[in-house]
Amino acid sequence: MENFSFYSPTYFEFGKDAELKAGELVKQFGGTKVLLHFGGQSARKSGLLDRVEKALTDAGISYVSLGGVKPNPRSGLVYEGIELAKKEGVDFLLAVGGGSVIDSAKAIAAGVLYDGDFWDFYSGKQVEKALPVGTILTIAAAGSEGSPDSVITKEEGMYKRGTGSNALRPKFSILNPALTQTLPAYQTAAGATDIMAHLYERYLTNSKDVEVTDRLIEALLLTMKHETPRVIADPNNYEARANIMWAGMVAHNNTCGVGRSQDWNSHNIEHELSALYDCAHGAGLAVTMPAVFKYVMNHDIMRFAKVAVRVWGCQMDFDHPEVTALEGINAFQNFLCSIGMPKNFEELGAKEEDIPKLVDVLCHGDGRQGSISGFVTLNEDDCTKIYKMML
Amino acid sequence: MENFSFYSPTYFEFGKDAELKAGELVKQFGGTKVLLHFGGQSARKSGLLDRVEKALTDAGISYVSLGGVKPNPRSGLVYEGIELAKKEGVDFLLAVGGGSVIDSAKAIAAGVLYDGDFWDFYSGKQVEKALPVGTILTIAAAGSEGSPDSVITKEEGMYKRGTGSNALRPKFSILNPALTQTLPAYQTAAGATDIMAHLYERYLTNSKDVEVTDRLIEALLLTMKHETPRVIADPNNYEARANIMWAGMVAHNNTCGVGRSQDWNSHNIEHELSALYDCAHGAGLAVTMPAVFKYVMNHDIMRFAKVAVRVWGCQMDFDHPEVTALEGINAFQNFLCSIGMPKNFEELGAKEEDIPKLVDVLCHGDGRQGSISGFVTLNEDDCTKIYKMML
Numbered sequence: 001m002e003n004f005s006f007y008s009p010t011y012f013e014f015g016k017d018a019e020l021k022a023g024e025l026v027k028q029f030g031g032t033k034v035l036l037h038f039g040g041q042s043a044r045k046s047g048l049l050d051r052v053e054k055a056l057t058d059a060g061i062s063y064v065s066l067g068g069v070k071p072n073p074r075s076g077l078v079y080e081g082i083e084l085a086k087k088e089g090v091d092f093l094l095a096v097g098g099g100s101v102i103d104s105a106k107a108i109a110a111g112v113l114y115d116g117d118f119w120d121f122y123s124g125k126q127v128e129k130a131l132p133v134g135t136i137l138t139i140a141a142a143g144s145e146g147s148p149d150s151v152i153t154k155e156e157g158m159y160k161r162g163t164g165s166n167a168l169r170p171k172f173s174i175l176n177p178a179l180t181q182t183l184p185a186y187q188t189a190a191g192a193t194d195i196m197a198h199l200y201e202r203y204l205t206n207s208k209d210v211e212v213t214d215r216l217i218e219a220l221l222l223t224m225k226h227e228t229p230r231v232i233a234d235p236n237n238y239e240a241r242a243n244i245m246w247a248g249m250v251a252h253n254n255t256c257g258v259g260r261s262q263d264w265n266s267h268n269i270e271h272e273l274s275a276l277y278d279c280a281h282g283a284g285l286a287v288t289m290p291a292v293f294k295y296v297m298n299h300d301i302m303r304f305a306k307v308a309v310r311v312w313g314c315q316m317d318f319d320h321p322e323v324t325a326l327e328g329i330n331a332f333q334n335f336l337c338s339i340g341m342p343k344n345f346e347e348l349g350a351k352e353e354d355i356p357k358l359v360d361v362l363c364h365g366d367g368r369q370g371s372i373s374g375f376v377t378l379n380e381d382d383c384t385k386i387y388k389m390m391l
Numbered sequence: 392m393e394n395f396s397f398y399s400p401t402y403f404e405f406g407k408d409a410e411l412k413a414g415e416l417v418k419q420f421g422g423t424k425v426l427l428h429f430g431g432q433s434a435r436k437s438g439l440l441d442r443v444e445k446a447l448t449d450a451g452i453s454y455v456s457l458g459g460v461k462p463n464p465r466s467g468l469v470y471e472g473i474e475l476a477k478k479e480g481v482d483f484l485l486a487v488g489g490g491s492v493i494d495s496a497k498a499i500a501a502g503v504l505y506d507g508d509f510w511d512f513y514s515g516k517q518v519e520k521a522l523p524v525g526t527i528l529t530i531a532a533a534g535s536e537g538s539p540d541s542v543i544t545k546e547e548g549m550y551k552r553g554t555g556s557n558a559l560r561p562k563f564s565i566l567n568p569a570l571t572q573t574l575p576a577y578q579t580a581a582g583a584t585d586i587m588a589h590l591y592e593r594y595l596t597n598s599k600d601v602e603v604t605d606r607l608i609e610a611l612l613l614t615m616k617h618e619t620p621r622v623i624a625d626p627n628n629y630e631a632r633a634n635i636m637w638a639g640m641v642a643h644n645n646t647c648g649v650g651r652s653q654d655w656n657s658h659n660i661e662h663e664l665s666a667l668y669d670c671a672h673g674a675g676l677a678v679t680m681p682a683v684f685k686y687v688m689n690h691d692i693m694r695f696a697k698v699a700v701r702v703w704g705c706q707m708d709f710d711h712p713e714v715t716a717l718e719g720i721n722a723f724q725n726f727l728c729s730i731g732m733p734k735n736f737e738e739l740g741a742k743e744e745d746i747p748k749l750v751d752v753l754c755h756g757d758g759r760q761g762s763i764s765g766f767v768t769l770n771e772d773d774c775t776k777i778y779k780m781m782l
Contacts, residue, residue, distance in 0.1 A: 001406075001568075001630060001633040001634065001637075002406070003405060003406025003407060003409070004403075004405050004406060005402065005403060005404050005405065006402075006403040006405065007400075007401075007402045007403070008399060008400075009398075009399075009400035009402075010398075011396065011397075011398045011400075012395075012396060012397040012398070013396050014394060014395050014396065014397065014649070014650065015392075015393070015394025015395060015650075016394060018394070177392075208630070209630035209631075209633075209634070210634070211614050211617055211618060211634045212610075212611070212614045212618075212634040212635075212637050212638045212641075213637070215610035215611070215613050215614045216607065216610050216611070216641070218610060219603075219606035219607045219609060219610035220603070220606070220607070222606050223602050223603045223606045226602055227602060227603075239392060239599075239600035240600075242392040242600075242650065243392065243600070243601070243602050243603040244603075246392075246603050246604070246649065246650065247603045250603075250607070250646060255641060255646055258405065258637065259405065259406075259633065259637065
């Protein structure tokens with residue numbers, strides 16, 4: 001196991017009606033003037049924003065609102081948020097939404113306390129300080145509610161890039177599984193796929209003797225395998241949604257990822273797809289992961305055989321472990337199809353003729369030097385082949 | 392899943408030589424004058440205390456020392472520590488040792504800021520504030536390095552009682568698996584048993600639909616099942632010790648215990664044994680758990696069958712699930728014996744004639760009303776039968 005530090009100081013309030021505590025939690029964590037950040041009108045229509053605003057008012061917290069965050073959140077709204085927060089003297093960011101809203105709020109939180117261009121943080125500069133952020137989660141997916149991470153797309157060039165810092169970990173996150181019951185099945189499934197990707201990206205390690213985190217990752221994958229079809233079958237299954245929501249947080253606050261190298265090449269390869277086609281990140285991952293895994297599995301056949309046996313219930317073929325490894329990848333892809341995720345470029349709305357552009361931005365955009373690194377280092381040729389496997 | 396809140400703000404520094412960061416971590420978390428709390432002379436002889444003292448001095452942190460914490464830590468030393476800390480103007484507790492030292496430090500930390508008798512906190516009063524505590528862990532066992540808990544034995548009456556509060560969660564914990572390599576095999580095994588008990592106590596729930604935490608608990612039990620024999624076979628196996636150390640923390644910071652009722656009757660029943668005979672807590676648990684589990688298994692046969700199949704590799708007997716349930720309990724007990732733990736009163740050094748006294752203190756001591764509650768409520772008659780099953 002590698003040396004590591006781990007820090008997950010977020011306070012989680014989990015369960016029915018948990019959002020009613022938003023005001024007192026903001027106060028508890030020192031906020032007096034909130035920027036209430038959200039996406040489209042669904043949070044307003046559902047009554048959630050009204051409840052949150054009342055909770056803030058009841059606790060004596062004033063607020064200004066900034067809605068309009070889109071999936072694959074854009075830099076333009078971040079600049080707008082930074083300006084608004086400075087003008088209004090905001091001292092706390094409250095994100096009501098999914099990973100996109102939370103990531104946008106984190107970017108604003110860092111940008112408000114920084115004199116330069118916030119995009120510096122998404123091009124390699126470390127975030128040292130940020131305004132405190134709280135979240136009210138409306139989809140189990142990105143894990144941003146418990147993570148130090150934020151991913152933003154820069155409109156100029158459509159670069160989708162991430163940053164990570166303990167300063168960006170939310171002070172509190174409110175997780176009410178009932179808030180996710182109104183999601184369309186496709187979004188629910190895309191969220192589940194994103195969670196499973198966070199697990200696979202940690203599973204694909206070059207570190208040895210990491211049984212405890214292997215087992216924790218497998219536990220969460222098994223949970224997702226069991227609970228996701230229950231939610232697809234019955235969107236109102238609160239219990240299944242609760243299990244997924246906690247799994248999504250633990251998957252990404254890194255409890256199960258410490259002390260080991262991680263991958264993130266599937267995420268990197270997918271980010272170009274959602275940046276260009278504005279598809280759901282999870283849907284892009286559903287198409288990306290099986291291709292990446294098949295491409296890299298020879299790097300460590302036993303690792304893929306292990307997840308095949310332990311998670312997908314495959315029989316170990318001791319004479320031909322590569323058969324088991326491949327069987328596990330296929331089982332995962334079949335699972336993703338069964339919950340309604342796309343399996344190729346066509347179903348995703350991506351185009352073969354864009355592959356050279358995708359590869360170019362992936363391997364050269366924003367400071368990269370012709371390859372991406374992770375479980376296996378992949379150059380332009382590798383990435384081209386992987387995108388072609390998705391056709 | 393039940394509603395819950397979860398808060399684990401401890402900063403973990405994990406790996407080789409991690410103790411060298413003690414000084415800077417104390418400073419980072421606001422300490423200027425430390426009470427360095429430890430047990431016997433092993434920490435001095437091994438050179439660990441010298442390294443820690445140097446780290447403090449190098450960081451410009453002054454300190455006073457209080458050694459002498461014994462296993463099953465006593466109230467007497469806590470009173471002494473409170474007095475010393477007040478006299479010396481200490482503002483930070485640094486515990487170097489295992490759960491006993493950490494629990495003693497937590498008790499002092501709470502007592503320094505309280506005008507009354509610190510024992511109030513161990514008789515039902517909630518700890519609201521405490522001095523900050525840091526830990527340098529020397530045995531994977533109690534999980535106190537990441538938990539809000541502290542257990543102290545009151546010499547007057549030999550009551551062993553616990554308290555829990557987020558105010559008692561360590562600010563930082565330093566986990567260097569190499570520090571545990573010098574432990575005698577018996578202590579290593581007792582520590583592993585304690586970790587597994589923390590998992591079983593959470594597993595025995597009356598909550599339904601808690602798949603995510605069931606799976607996480609099983610993952611950690613599987614880790615302990617795999618790694619513990621490796622450490623018993625080779626005490627210098629750093630990797631196995633590292634896996635156990637992280638498992639022990641995650642087992643007890645409650646990541647895997649949220650949203651569900653828990654048990655803790657095995658702990659309660661054992662506490663009387665270690666209070667009376669001063670045996671290792673883990674050794675007492677090794678004798679206690681199989682008896683308790685057999686006594687209560689009919690309350691939920693399928694739960695015991697589940698852990699038997701998923702952790703102990705038993706075949707599910709679909710016609711007679713009680714056979715599988717019992718097979719799993721026996722497999723667990725055999726495992727505990729195989730790592731050198733006792734299996735009955737005699738091996739533990741306990742005496743049949745003490746059973747009435749054990750039951751009396753257990754069910755009536757310090758405010759209890761004739762029974763203990765958990766997975767199943769157990770009255771005096773139940774507890775007598777359970778102790779007799781351990782003969």
